[in-house]
Amino acid sequence: MQTPPTLDSFVEACKPLARTRDHEAVSRLLEDLIATAGFADSIPAFTDVETSPLGWTLGGEHVCHKSDELTVMILDTLPGVLQPPHDHEMHAIIGVFEGREDQRFFARSADGVTPASGRPLEAGDVMVLGERAIHAISSPEGQPARAIHVYFGDIYAIDRSLFHPDTLEPLPYTASNYDELCRADG
Secondary structure (H helix, E strand, O other): OOOOHHHHHHHHHHHHHHHOOOHHHHHHHHHHHHHOOOHHHHOOOOOOOOOOOOOOOOOOEEEEEEOOOOEEEEEEEOOOEEOOOEEOOOOEEEEEEEOEEEEEEEEEEOOEEEEEEEEEEEOOOEEEEOOOOEEEEEOOOOOOEEEEEEEOOOOOOOOOEEEOOOOOOEEEOOHHHHHHHOEEOO
16 A cells, blocks of 8 residues: 555654654644545555454554654554454554544553453544553444554564453563454454
């Protein structure tokens, strides 16, 4: 997939804001971007969605920009899979531009990690996650989600954790661990 010009402009505007860690300004830019008339239609659908080794079809991912200060990607979440709780170890901003992305949140405590709350993100919603946040995503049946995910760093170069969905024990974030910890939704 080629990155649409509107996303290229968004990335360029975010670069200096990422260096100064201006989460509010990036959040406002993302709100404006996904509210732009025709934006969702300008993002081509993923046509080659891979199935994981354990048979999960999660959605598609396209990295628009990756640097030490900023990662911007388009992420599609397909229904039918509860993805495992995970952290990012950096601030993240999610803006849904089509469908609904269901968020489940978890709290850190002296005893480990516990379920905390949940929130659906509908098309047009933007949410900021703090650098210590733990969340898990899914998409309701019949409503795949398409979103822009912005990370204040290189999300692929940082050590982070997954949490077992049944025990909430931490595990290293790897593709195989992620695959193993997915669950059928419903």
